[in-house]
Amino acid sequence: xxxxxxxxxxxxxxxxxxxxxxxxxxxxxxxxxxxxxxxxxxxxxxxxxxxxxxxxxxxxxxxxxxxxxxxxxxxxxxxxxxxxxxxxxxxxxxxxxxxxxxxxxxxxxxxxxxxxxxxxxxxxxxxxxxxxxxxxxxxxxxxxxxxxxxxxxxxxxxxxxxxxxxxxxxxxxxxxxxxxxxxxxxxxxxxx
Amino acid sequence: xxxxxxxxxxxxxxxxxxxxxxxxxxxxxxxxxxxxxxxxxxxxxxxxxxxxxxxxxxxxxxxxxxxxxxxxxxxxxxxxxxxxxxxxxxxxxxxxxxxxxxxxxxxxxxxxxxxxxxxxxxxxxxxxxxxxxxxxxxxxxxxxxxx
Numbered sequence: 397x398x399x400x401x402x403x404x405x406x407x408x409x410x411x412x413x414x415x416x417x418x419x420x421x422x423x424x425x426x427x428x429x430x431x432x433x434x435x436x437x438x439x440x441x442x443x444x445x446x447x448x449x450x451x452x453x454x455x456x457x458x459x460x461x462x463x464x465x466x467x468x469x470x471x472x473x474x475x476x477x478x479x480x481x482x483x484x485x486x487x488x489x490x491x492x493x494x495x496x497x498x499x500x501x502x503x504x505x506x507x508x509x510x511x512x513x514x515x516x517x518x519x520x521x522x523x524x525x526x527x528x529x530x531x532x533x534x535x536x537x538x539x540x541x542x543x544x545x546x547x548x549x550x551x552x553x554x555x556x557x558x559x560x561x562x563x564x565x566x567x568x569x570x571x572x573x574x575x576x577x578x579x580x581x582x583x584x585x586x587x588x
Numbered sequence: 589x590x591x592x593x594x595x596x597x598x599x600x601x602x603x604x605x606x607x608x609x610x611x612x613x614x615x616x617x618x619x620x621x622x623x624x625x626x627x628x629x630x631x632x633x634x635x636x637x638x639x640x641x642x643x644x645x646x647x648x649x650x651x652x653x654x655x656x657x658x659x660x661x662x663x664x665x666x667x668x669x670x671x672x673x674x675x676x677x678x679x680x681x682x683x684x685x686x687x688x689x690x691x692x693x694x695x696x697x698x699x700x701x702x703x704x705x706x707x708x709x710x711x712x713x714x715x716x717x718x719x720x721x722x723x724x725x726x727x728x729x730x731x732x733x734x735x
Contacts, residue, residue, distance in 0.1 A: 445629040453638055454637055457641045461641060461648070461727065465731055465734070466730060468730075468731070527704045527708070528701035528704055530626070530627050531628065531629070533629070534708065534712075538631070538707070538712055539704055542679075542690035543690060549671060549715050550672055552718055553672045556718075556722035556725045559722075559725060563729035563730065563733055564729050564732070
């Protein structure tokens with residue numbers, strides 16, 4: 397099992413290096429999807445199926461598609477950039493700091509880790525007779541921590557509003573309401 | 589030619605046929621993830637993303653106009669807001685029934701656990717609607733720029 401995880405981690409590193417070195421942005425977008433899929437595999441091995449599911453659907457699914465949509469707006473190939481020392485230093489130092497930080501993290505599955513406190517115990521023991529559903533993660537997200545999920549939903553809504561305001565600013569409200577049923581609001585732009 | 593297709597994949601017969609076969613199952617799987625989230629992995633967020641992936645796939649292959657005939661932009665704009673309203677509305681109903689905000693126990697007069705089931709189902713529906721609409725909206729607005 398450990399060797400399988402090691403294999404996935406090596407694959408993850410190889411994919412990351414390939415993304416950085418890739419000049420073809422279409423291939424790089426596909427590789428980010430693969431990166432997410434391998435991450436999802438790792439999360440599954442760590443029994444975090446809900447996280448793996450989210451990683452697979454968001455990382456490998458929708459963001460790859462949004463990358464493709466963005467690529468349609470720009471060039472398919474990245475311009476050749478001169479090698480610069482400053483960005484390399486920043487990235488290297490951040491990576492080193494993150495590696496240093498992992499040394500202080502509790503071991504995987506450690507029962508004395510701070511995350512396995514009384515609240516976690518309450519979630520696991522209480523879900524069955526207080527919420528009555530088998531999936532503890534859903535019980536925590538939707539019931540125990542319903543406020544947080546409400547906040548998250550609002551954040552996604554706000555993000556959508558932001559995209560609409562930034563990218564759809566040229567459209568007026570009247571044509572939006574009238575043209576929807578028949579031809580769609582962008583019909584006259586499409587005829588150009 | 590394909591000026592209305594953001595990624596110019598409309599001409600490829602293999603893509604058209606396979607995606608046409610796959611999209612119903614993607615949407616069916618999204619429904620399963622949405623309503624089976626209490627029992628298996630998944631829930632509103634993942635289901636919403638899968639829904640949006642199905643719609644966006646259709647949009648990529650058959651063009652923005654084709655998907656916008658099915659799901660007009662005004663629908664995703666209102667859907668994103670409606671999801672938040674459903675979620676918040678469940679909280680307000682809990683308040684009106686004498687409980688705390690988002691305290692689902694009061695949703696059922698007899699059995700608190702039934703209230704929990706109903707509350708979780710409804711808020712997950714709200715999350716799914718907002719996420720699916722927001723992701724689809726992002727695709728719509730990005731693709732419209734590519735014209």
